[in-house]
Amino acid sequence: MSPIAFLKMHGCGNDFVVLDARRAPLALTPAQVRRIADRHRGVGCDQLVLLEPAADADVRLRFLNSDGSESGACGNGTRCAARLLFEEGAQGPLSIVVGERRLVAERLADGRIAVAMGEPRFDWRQIPLAEPCDTKALPIAVEGLPRPVAVSMGNPHAVFFVRDLASLDVPRLGALLERHPLFPERANIGFAQALAPGRFRLRVFERGAGLTLACGSGACAAMVAARRLGLAGDTAELILDGGTLEIRWPGNGSVVMIGPAAQVFSGTLDPELLNDGAD
Numbered sequence: 001m002s003p004i005a006f007l008k009m010h011g012c013g014n015d016f017v018v019l020d021a022r023r024a025p026l027a028l029t030p031a032q033v034r035r036i037a038d039r040h041r042g043v044g045c046d047q048l049v050l051l052e053p054a055a056d057a058d059v060r061l062r063f064l065n066s067d068g069s070e071s072g073a074c075g076n077g078t079r080c081a082a083r084l085l086f087e088e089g090a091q092g093p094l095s096i097v098v099g100e101r102r103l104v105a106e107r108l109a110d111g112r113i114a115v116a117m118g119e120p121r122f123d124w125r126q127i128p129l130a131e132p133c134d135t136k137a138l139p140i141a142v143e144g145l146p147r148p149v150a151v152s153m154g155n156p157h158a159v160f161f162v163r164d165l166a167s168l169d170v171p172r173l174g175a176l177l178e179r180h181p182l183f184p185e186r187a188n189i190g191f192a193q194a195l196a197p198g199r200f201r202l203r204v205f206e207r208g209a210g211l212t213l214a215c216g217s218g219a220c221a222a223m224v225a226a227r228r229l230g231l232a233g234d235t236a237e238l239i240l241d242g243g244t245l246e247i248r249w250p251g252n253g254s255v256v257m258i259g260p261a262a263q264v265f266s267g268t269l270d271p272e273l274l275n276d277g278a279d
């Protein structure tokens, strides 16, 4: 196998190895994904972003978590891929296919990227959950935390609204909850604290990647959950460890996520890295 070119990019510190498979297909095993994502023996990233050809769109995207699992959404990764196409000369709006969803991306005058992430889903089957539930208050009781809200943005999220985020051991709680039996496909676990009307602090323990510096679909899920609880209006600022995302949702239609996307460096993956060996 010849060396494979990649780009290293991030959105608010959520970092990606971006691989362009638009001209030649790229099939990676979960073990190869884990090796590329490994921060000591590989390049290191939270997720891989694969660009693939799309018959009736500008690009199809696939997202592979650092544990090798695949996700149906990645907001920060979508902004990075959109920035790549804009840098190649594409004019907006870009049509981007992710799984069954068709997203739309634009570059704003201030350089941020806006992505219409599609409609949030609330039915327990669409999250998905293992049993019928009120998705505004899941039957999960953990260490005095209020019941979480479940939202799908194409990937499953459970959002806890807490009074003092700084006091929570997010890595420990997230690891507990990611694999809760109520989540047959696991879940991304968000912890949000209202700071002021329309401003929330958010930390997300991501499915298949752990605590990341930012989670775009998690920011969408948290804003939508807040609005469902009457804690937010049509726009909110989500302040994550790695930066701030602006989320807009008028209560129906697509959720719009606005934020930065940065390119860090380019390189090539040595074929040796992809040799199927021990993890």
Ligand SMILES: N[C@H](CCC[C@H](N)C(=O)O)C(=O)O
Binding pocket: 014, 046, 047, 063, 065, 070, 071, 072, 073, 074, 075, 076, 077, 155, 156, 188, 206, 207, 208, 209, 214, 215, 216, 217, 218
């Ligand atoms: N861990 C997520 C995928 C990446 C989401 C996150 N990086 C984002 O920006 O939305 C999942 O398995 O659903």
